[in-house]
Amino acid sequence: MALLLDTYILENMAKLIDKFLQELKVNGTAEKTIASYSKFLKNIDRLKSLEKWDRTDVNNYIMEKHNECLIGTVEISKVRLKQFFTWAGKSELVCHLNT
Structure with missing residues (x-):
């Protein structure tokens, strides 16, 4: 049962990421930028499904990047x-980030 749920979440996030990337393209974002977003989002989604991220995950990720x-x-x-989570309707996870 847990494996089915995990598979569903992975497929759902892949579709959500693809929708986000499509919207970037529709809005005139350069292909290179879209490819960069795709790689970035898919890599961090492997760490923990973006669907399950909370504000602590965002902060931990940023702090880890500060060290690396x-x-x-x-x-x-x-x-x-910030752009992805705001688009996905989860702006509360990133509203504290100064960009």
Whole structure:
């Protein structure tokens, strides 16, 4: 039963990410940027399904990036998270991020 639920969540998130990427394309976002968003979102979705993320997950991810990456990369990650979660109707997870 748990495996079926996990499979459903993974498929659901893949569809949601694809819808987000489609909307970026419709709004004139460059293909390179869309490809970058796709890679970013699919990679972090593997860590934990984006559907299950909460504000703590967002903060932990950003703090981890602060320890691993240049500040520019951290800022790009914040913008991507904020844009995706706001689009997905979960702006409360990222409203505290300064971008």
